Amino acid sequence: MIGKERALEILQKVIAMSDGDETDAMLSTKQSSLTRFANSTIHQNVSQTASDINIRIVKGKRIGVASTDRINDEESLKKLVKKASTIADFQEENPNYLGMPDPSPVKEIDSFCQATAAYSPSQRAEAVRTLVKVCDKDSIIASGSFKTESNEIAIANSKGIAAYHPTTSAEITTVVMKGEQCGYAAASSNHVSDINIQAIAEEATDLCRRNVNQIEVEPGKYDVVLHPYAVADLISITCALEFGALAMQEGRSFMSEKMGQKVFSDSLTVWDDGLDVSGMPMPFDFEGYPKQKVVLIENGVAKNVVYDTATARKAGKPLTGHALPPGSTWGPIPINVFMKPGSETLDSLTSKIKKGLYVTRFHYINPFLDIKRAVFTGMTRDGTFLIEDGKMTKAVKNLRFTMSMIDAFSHLDGLTQQSMFVGGWFGVRVPGALIRGFNFSGKTQF
Amino acid sequence: MKDWLRGAIEHATKLGASYADIRLLNLVTENIQVKNGTVEAITSRETMGFGIRVIANGSWGFASSSLVNEGEMRRIADLAVQIAKASSTLKKDDVVLAETEIYQDKYVTPIKKDPFAVPLKGKLAILIEADKILRANKGVKIAETNMRFFRTEKTFISSDGADIDQVIYESGGGIAATAIDGDQMQVRSFPNSFRGNYGTAGYEYVEDLDLVGHAPRVAEEAVALLTAKECPSKTTTLIIGGSQLALQVHESCGHPIELDRVFGMEASYAGTSFMTPDKLNKLQYGSKIVNINADATTPGGLGTFGYDDEGVKAQRTPIIKEGLFVGYLTSRETAIKLCQKSNGTSRADGWWNIPLIRMINVNLEPGDWEFDDMIKDTDEGIYVETNKSWSIDDKRLNFHFGCEIGWEIKNGKLGDIVKNPAYTGITPEFWNSCDAICNKNHWIVWGTPNCGKGEPSQTAHVAHGTAPSRFRNVKVGVSK
Numbered sequence: 001m002i003g004k005e006r007a008l009e010i011l012q013k014v015i016a017m018s019d020g021d022e023t024d025a026m027l028s029t030k031q032s033s034l035t036r037f038a039n040s041t042i043h044q045n046v047s048q049t050a051s052d053i054n055i056r057i058v059k060g061k062r063i064g065v066a067s068t069d070r071i072n073d074e075e076s077l078k079k080l081v082k083k084a085s086t087i088a089d090f091q092e093e094n095p096n097y098l099g100m101p102d103p104s105p106v107k108e109i110d111s112f113c114q115a116t117a118a119y120s121p122s123q124r125a126e127a128v129r130t131l132v133k134v135c136d137k138d139s140i141i142a143s144g145s146f147k148t149e150s151n152e153i154a155i156a157n158s159k160g161i162a163a164y165h166p167t168t169s170a171e172i173t174t175v176v177m178k179g180e181q182c183g184y185a186a187a188s189s190n191h192v193s194d195i196n197i198q199a200i201a202e203e204a205t206d207l208c209r210r211n212v213n214q215i216e217v218e219p220g221k222y223d224v225v226l227h228p229y230a231v232a233d234l235i236s237i238t239c240a241l242e243f244g245a246l247a248m249q250e251g252r253s254f255m256s257e258k259m260g261q262k263v264f265s266d267s268l269t270v271w272d273d274g275l276d277v278s279g280m281p282m283p284f285d286f287e288g289y290p291k292q293k294v295v296l297i298e299n300g301v302a303k304n305v306v307y308d309t310a311t312a313r314k315a316g317k318p319l320t321g322h323a324l325p326p327g328s329t330w331g332p333i334p335i336n337v338f339m340k341p342g343s344e345t346l347d348s349l350t351s352k353i354k355k356g357l358y359v360t361r362f363h364y365i366n367p368f369l370d371i372k373r374a375v376f377t378g379m380t381r382d383g384t385f386l387i388e389d390g391k392m393t394k395a396v397k398n399l400r401f402t403m404s405m406i407d408a409f410s411h412l413d414g415l416t417q418q419s420m421f422v423g424g425w426f427g428v429r430v431p432g433a434l435i436r437g438f439n440f441s442g443k444t445q446f
Numbered sequence: 447m448k449d450w451l452r453g454a455i456e457h458a459t460k461l462g463a464s465y466a467d468i469r470l471l472n473l474v475t476e477n478i479q480v481k482n483g484t485v486e487a488i489t490s491r492e493t494m495g496f497g498i499r500v501i502a503n504g505s506w507g508f509a510s511s512s513l514v515n516e517g518e519m520r521r522i523a524d525l526a527v528q529i530a531k532a533s534s535t536l537k538k539d540d541v542v543l544a545e546t547e548i549y550q551d552k553y554v555t556p557i558k559k560d561p562f563a564v565p566l567k568g569k570l571a572i573l574i575e576a577d578k579i580l581r582a583n584k585g586v587k588i589a590e591t592n593m594r595f596f597r598t599e600k601t602f603i604s605s606d607g608a609d610i611d612q613v614i615y616e617s618g619g620g621i622a623a624t625a626i627d628g629d630q631m632q633v634r635s636f637p638n639s640f641r642g643n644y645g646t647a648g649y650e651y652v653e654d655l656d657l658v659g660h661a662p663r664v665a666e667e668a669v670a671l672l673t674a675k676e677c678p679s680k681t682t683t684l685i686i687g688g689s690q691l692a693l694q695v696h697e698s699c700g701h702p703i704e705l706d707r708v709f710g711m712e713a714s715y716a717g718t719s720f721m722t723p724d725k726l727n728k729l730q731y732g733s734k735i736v737n738i739n740a741d742a743t744t745p746g747g748l749g750t751f752g753y754d755d756e757g758v759k760a761q762r763t764p765i766i767k768e769g770l771f772v773g774y775l776t777s778r779e780t781a782i783k784l785c786q787k788s789n790g791t792s793r794a795d796g797w798w799n800i801p802l803i804r805m806i807n808v809n810l811e812p813g814d815w816e817f818d819d820m821i822k823d824t825d826e827g828i829y830v831e832t833n834k835s836w837s838i839d840d841k842r843l844n845f846h847f848g849c850e851i852g853w854e855i856k857n858g859k860l861g862d863i864v865k866n867p868a869y870t871g872i873t874p875e876f877w878n879s880c881d882a883i884c885n886k887n888h889w890i891v892w893g894t895p896n897c898g899k900g901e902p903s904q905t906a907h908v909a910h911g912t913a914p915s916r917f918r919n920v921k922v923g924v925s926k
Contacts, residue, residue, distance in 0.1 A: 014586045034902055035533075039713045042533040046902070047509040048798045050495070065489040069512040083490050089568040092574070094900055121507075129536050143714040144760070145901045175714040250588055251626040327489040338549035367833040370866060372614055372631045377846050379839040381717075385689045400837075400844055400870070402924060441924050442870050444722075444844035 001117070002029055002051075002071075004164040007154035010053065010071055016160050017081040020057035020088060021063075022100050024157035026286060027053045027071060028323065031046045032148045035124040035160060038143040040132045043123060050104070056326040057084040061097045064088030064408070065327045086365030098313035101289040103160040109281045116168035116192040117150035124148065127172070129198045134201035140208055142201075148192055150390025155288035163288040169280065170195050171423045175306060176381060179292070180214065181395075183207030184360055186229065188423030190280065207360065207383045210290045216443065217386060219337050223356035223413075224438040225387065230340070230359045231430040232422035235270065237367045238336045238374055238405045239428075243272075243296045243304075245311035246331020254372050254406065255305055264300040265412035267342060272306060272334035273293045274321065276361035279336050280426045284321060286328075291321040300410070308332040343429040344347040347415050349434040351390040355439075357399070358385040358392050374405035379444065400442035411436040451910045454498055454519035459605055461527040464502035465543065465668060467604035468523075469755060469799035469806035470514070471495040476562065480573040480590045481737035483581065495797035495826040500527045504540030505533035510798045544782035547760050548607045549741060553752020555615040562647045563596035569593055573619075579622045579661035585669030587626040592641055593619035593652055594895070596907075608757035609828030609912065616907060617651040618644030618893060621661055623668040633864060634850055638689040639832050644907070645746040651821075653685040660710035667851060670863055677852050677867035679923030683827030683917045686867055690849055691810065692892035692910035693833045699731075699738055700805040700908070702842035703765055703773070704899075705780040707803070715901050717840025720873070723773060723784065728750030729771040732877030737811040738766035740775055742790060748893030748909035751793075755801035758790035765808065769878070777803050798810040802900050805835060809893060813883025817914055820882050826923050829853045829860060829914075830867045845868035846870040846924065869922045876917060884913035 001011075011025045029051040036044035037097040054067040064087030070076035124146045124201035135142040152166040170192035176183050189197050226234075247253035254263075274291030284290050287309055295303050307315070308323030311332060322332035350358060357380075358405045365378035380399050414434035420430045451468050458466035472494040479487040496519065497510035498839030500559065507530025509522045558673070580589035596616040602607050610686050620637040620642015637643040637655055645651050686694065699729040701707065701720040712720055721729065732738075744750055746804035751760055765773045774784070777792035821925040835848035853860045891911040898905055 007704060019644075029686070032902065033529075036714075036901055037536065038713055039538070040536075040710075041538050042505065042536045043711055044800060044901075045505070045507055045533040046800055047529060049509075049511040049513065050903070055583070061917055064845070065487065065490075067489070067491045069493045069495065069608065072513075072540060087488045087490060087566070090570070091488060092570070093782055094486070096484055096486075121529045123536050125532040132536065142709070142712060145809075151844075175713060177710075177713065205649050217648045252588070254629065257629055259746045297648060326489050327477070329481060364837045364838050366835040366837040366846075366848075370631075372626075372629050377835065377837050377848075379837065379844065381840055393825045400838060400839075400846060402846070442844055442846065444841070445872065446839075446843070 001150060001152055003253045006161050007152060007164055008156060009155035011154055014055055014077050015156060017078060018057050018129060019085055020059050022058040023055065023160050023286065024044060024100055025053060025055045028151065028153045029104045032416045034147040035143055036145045037128050040135060040142045042128060045121060047337055053080065054326055055084045055159065058097065059088045061093040062088045062091035063094055063097060063209050064091060096310055097309050101159045101161065101287050101319060103310045104290050106163045106284045106290045107275060109275060109277065109283045111167040111190045111277065113168045113191040113280050114294055116170050117147050119148040130197045131174060131201040134205055138177045138205060138209065138321045140176045140205055142174060142176050144172065146172045154223055157288060161288035165283055172200055172221035174200060174204050176208045178208055179211065181208050181211050182382050183211060188421060188427055205373065211383045211395045214397045219399060219440040219442050221437045221439050223353045223436050225346060225353065225358045226433045226435065227360045228422055228432050229361035229428050232435050233362045233365055233430045234336055234405060235430055236424055236428045237365060239270065239296060239337050240249065241367055242374060243306060244331045244333040245307045245315065248305050249311060249314065252371060254374060255302055258302045261302055262300050263302045263406060264409040266300045267341035267415055267435055268300050268409050268412050270297040271338050272275060272336050273338055274336040276338065279338065279421060279429050282336065282426060285323040287323040287326040288320050289321040289323065294320050306332045306334050313418055319356065323358055335426040336430040339430040341417050341419045344414050344416050346416055346432045349416065349432065350392060352414065353387045353390060354385040354420045358387055364389055376405060377402040391437065397446055398444050399440040401439060402441035403439040408435050408438060450516045450519050451601065453516065454523045455603060455605050457520050458498060458500045458527055462523060463502045463527055465605055466500040467497065467602065468496055468498045469797060470601045472599045473796060474562065474597045475597045478569055478573060480577045481590050483577055483590060485570060485608040495798050498523050498525045499800060500530050501541050502527045502530035503534035503594050505537050506541055507533060508800045523824065538551050541779055542782055544787050546778060546788055547778055549753065549759060552611045553781040554613045555646045556926050559649035561615065561617045561649040562597060570896035576621050576657045576661045579658065580621065580665045583669055585625045586623045586665050588624035591621045591657060600919050602755065602757055604757055610750050610753050610757055614646060614751055615648055616644055617647050617649060618642050619652045619655060619657060621657050621664060623665045625668040625672050626793045627672045631674055633823040634664045635832055638892060639834065639850060644748050644895050646748060646750045647746050671769065671851060671865045674863040674865040677828065677864040677923045681919055681921050683824055683916060683918050684920040684922060685827060685829040685914060687831035687914050688832060688890050688912045689892050690833050690847065691912040691915055693836055694847065695808055695810050695836045695910045695912060696894060697836060698766055698842055698845055700808040703775050705774040705776045706804045708774050709780060716899055718843040721842050725771065726770055728767050730767040730878065731766050731771040731874055733880045734768045735813055736766055736769045736877055736880055738808060739763065739811060740765050740791065740806050742806040744807040744809060744891060744911060746893045748895065748907045749806035749924040754790040754792045755794045756788060756792045758788045761790050763789040765845045775803050775805065793906060796875060799902065800903050802904060803897065804851060805897060805907040805908035807909040807911060810915045812889040813885040815882045815884045817888050818917055819854060820861055820884060823856045824916065825857060827855040828864065828867060829855055843873050845873065867922060868924050869920050870924050871920055880915055880918040881918055884915065888913040
């Protein structure tokens with residue numbers, strides 16, 4: 001961590017060196033440590049200290065982008081600026097470039113936790129020992145990872161933007177196994193003290209104990225109860241692919257045709273909010289513009305997409321603060337996603353199913369089969385159960401699903417009251433869900 | 447600089463490390479993307495740093511930093527030893543490394559044209575011309591062309607006495623046309639999807655791709671797919687084009703033969719493997735004509751290098767011999783558990799990561815068929831090309847692939863185009879149904895610069911040599 005003052009000082013220095021009409025720069029540092037365990041022992045244990053500075057120089061509409069990790073070396077910074085400037089000189093005009101954002105007040109959010117930043121290898125090892133101890137009681141084998149990380153990001157531009165945000169994160173995931181049985185649990189927070197290792201261990205081992213003597217069920221349409229882990233996978237990928245303005249403007253997203261239409265079940269409401277501390281907050285985007293809350297889906301109606309400067313100015317819409325880092329051509333995407341909870345529990349959702357399946361989580365989802373219909377395929381993993389007459393009765397072998405998410409979430413028939421933050425790049429906060437007629441297209445052997 | 451590296455190793459040893467190695471890397475990348483007539487991105491990135499890996503108290507520790515100076519190297523060595531000692535509080539057995547030959551050597555990728563010395567203007571001219579041709583077809587809504595170049599300079603020094611310098615050049619590129627009509631979107635790519643094809647080579651690799659020459663066909667096929675009929679759902683004969691088959695090899699053979707994965711070391715993330723040691727030399731993985739080798743010496747392959755990141759020399763290892771499963775990808779730590787030496791596949795993504803077992807060039811050896819003869823010999827089926835989607839279970843048994851395009855095969859002839867072709871199966875059943883593989887005239891090494899594995903997530907550059915091949919009784923058309 002180099003601190004706000006030093007970070008912005010370096011950025012102002014490189015911006016001052018630039019000969020462009022407009023310049024912005026982004027500086028980030030990271031101290032990341034991860035303890036990985038398998039077969040109930042620590043087998044990989046790593047630490048990374050890294051920094052990066054990225055500069056974008058614009059001459060007219062010609063853009064050059066360059067980056068280096070030598071943030072404290074004057075000569076390297078000069079070389080960086082020269083490289084970006086030279087690239088801009090060689091560039092063609094980019095008609096899609098519509099300027100950098102103007103300064104706008106950024107809300108300060110405290111998501112930095114000193115205890116997380118200072119968490120030591122010994123503390124992570126101790127936490128893993130706690131987890132393994134719970135597993136050992138039942139001869140269950142533990143594997144997983146425990147990461148603690150501190151980051152800072154600073155962004156400035158020649159129009160006056162100067163934003164800085166330090167943050168920390170802690171994340172644990174575990175897969176526990178006993179022969180063919182397995183279970184899973186995970187937790188993620190800005191504050192390492194929020195991670196309850198004992199509870200994680202008990203959740204995973206309880207699932208593992210119940211996931212025994214898996215029977216084979218035939219593929220087909222089943223009513224399903226999805227744990228928040230499973231919902232998180234489906235919702236976060238759907239939002240990233242379909243709810244960005246560039247994807248809509250280029251016709252790559254179903255939002256090109258469905259904006260304003262009732263697409264999903266009444267009970268589906270999804271929004272993006274980079275300021276909500278119950279997620280993994282980030283108060284500004286990678287252009288330094290403050291994040292705005294954007295409702296993506298309201299009561300099943302496709303309401304909005306998120307914008308960066310280029311897409312907002314092209315559409316004549318206000319910026320929403322969802323730019324990705326310079327050089328990215330993907331366009332803006334929602335990265336702090338929340339899904340409105342309902343009033344049920346996982347048990348009460350299960351009780352509404354005559355014959356169906358309970359899915360703990362999915363594995364290896366691929367969303368590229370048919371992007372405009374949001375057709376995903378993937379496997380179930382780490383705890384799939386048969387539901388009969390409103391109760392989970394037997395563990396089942398894993399199945400492959402292949403289904404349009406438009407169809408899936410238009411058959412949403414209940415949500416849990418309790419939502420859960422599920423980690424990822426920035427993670428999502430989602431409830432558990434009941435979906436009718438979920439399509440399983442294949443099966444595997446375990 | 448080498449004195450600093452040796453000093454860090456000595457420092458780690460003094461602090462109690464029984465083994466230590468250090469990798470210093472300087473990675474330079476250039477990425478050029480053109481989209482719909484606009485140069486969307488020209489980015490240049492340079493990153494330099496080092497990583498120190500130690501065994502202390504019988505356990506691993508690793509630390510890395512982008513601050514390259516003598517003092518920081520000592521600090522990181524210290525941290526790596528501390529981390530190893532923390533690891534050792536939860537161990538069962540000491541880490542033991544398989545013996546390996548110790549090298550002091552240099553390796554440089556053979557190239558004809560340094561891609562970083564070629565002016566941007568020439569690179570842009572190719573991409574802009576290809577883009578223009580793609581967009582000349584009015585049905586194309588999005589045209590994308592790109593090139594990427596990498597130069598990795600790395601030095602590896604170990605407490606065993608290894609001292610190896612390598613410079614690896616990688617070059618590649620591709621084009622793609624997207625046709626959109628209402629709620630339909632179809633993409634065609636060349637030479638492969640997801641940004642083309644890559645190899646360890648210089649700029650000559652990109653010139654040889656002839657991106658401009660292939661642009662008219664790519665555009666035509668993307669547009670034709672919009673009005674093509676849907677791939678039928680049935681069980682039939684499937685002929686798979688080279689680039690798609692490369693991904694099939696990657697997912698259903700390359701990953702399950704990673705010995706760390708087999709031993710459960712990736713269980714919590716990517717999963718484990720059905721190819722367990724009890725199946726070695728026993729499992730009939732494929733039919734008698736299926737031969738797969740892992741070969742880090744394949745000329746120009748994206749998984750080609752001089753030495754892996756444990757200082758083990760690049761080599762060729764049989765994996766599947768006449769259909770029989772005979773070998774794994776190994777590291778020093780895992781090979782010894784099978785009383786073997788490492789076959790040199792332990793590689794790290796950048797200076798900031800530890801080496802893991804990664805695919806190198808995992809090649810399906812060519813057969814003896816001409817492509818036209820294979821089609822003529824097929825009464826009924828589907829021929830598919832170019833990957834669109836991929837998914838496989840966490841033991842690598844049930845897979846599902848979508849492709850960009852397919853053609854019906856009827857009475858020994860290629861017929862109508864079909865859209866949204868997809869197929870699914872179970873790995874050993876699928877490879878045992880292989881009854882024809884095209885010959886070396888059709889064999890191409892397909893580079894994949896985005897193979898993910900590990901926590902923290904690492905991306906490896908790997909490759910697969912393949913030729914179009916035929917499989918019987920495959921379930922196709924499962925895209926809904």
